[in-house]
Amino acid sequence: MPQIFHRSLNTVSKVTIFGGLIFCALLAFGWDQFNRSSYVTEADVVREQPIPFSHEHHVSGLGIDCRYCHTSVETSSFAGMPATETCMSCHSQVWKDSPMLEPVRASLRTGKPLAWTRVHDVPDFVYFDHSIHVAKGVGCESCHGRVDQMPLMRRAHTLQMGWCLDCHAHPERSIRPLDEIYSFGIKHTSREQEDLSRELRIDSKPLLDCGTCHR
Structure with missing residues (x-):
């Protein structure tokens, strides 16, 4: 019976199979690293807040x-x-006119809590x-x-x-x-x-x- 496929295709098929396995392993590793990255976990990422509280x-x-x-x-x-009143227990005396703390003073005036980013x-x-x-x-x-x-x-x-x-x-x-x-x-x-x-x-x-x- 004549050979349909050239012998070199045996090597090609092996390379394809092992290459595919390696690619899948690298893809799984890459996905795992992505899920552990700060982009996903937000670890060590500073979130924007209504005021820069230190x-x-x-x-x-x-x-x-x-x-x-x-x-x-x-x-x-x-x-x-903390409730706004807690902040203002100090800041009614300390830095009471600071522009940075205007959101806190506005919260006290309006009774609307500060919208902190969790x-x-x-x-x-x-x-x-x-x-x-x-x-x-x-x-x-x-x-x-x-x-x-x-x-x-x-x-x-x-x-x-x-x-x-x-x-x-x-x-x-x-x-x-x-x-x-x-x-x-x-x-x-x-x-x-x-x-x-x-x-x-x-x-x-x-x-x-x-x-x-x-x-």
């Missing part, structure tokens, strides 16, 4: 405790945003309770990064599922003594964190259950 100035410079502005951080699933947000299908994380020793820095060094607020981590699961699998890496929740730049040894994890009775097994975050 956590670096207020936290490091003035020593204001996180709870002064985020009043429900210990009792609610949402940390809370920086840390998770999808609606994810259940997140801020208060339980604080109660179990997860400090502000663990999720929000060095807020005390941010002139403008940005997301320090991706907040993607893989990042959450990594913390839930090894919660001892992110916890600290309860009296250091609102402190920044404090380091503890692995042994200290493991001891604290036992003291706070943190069990990672339930944390990895789908129903913990997806209810």
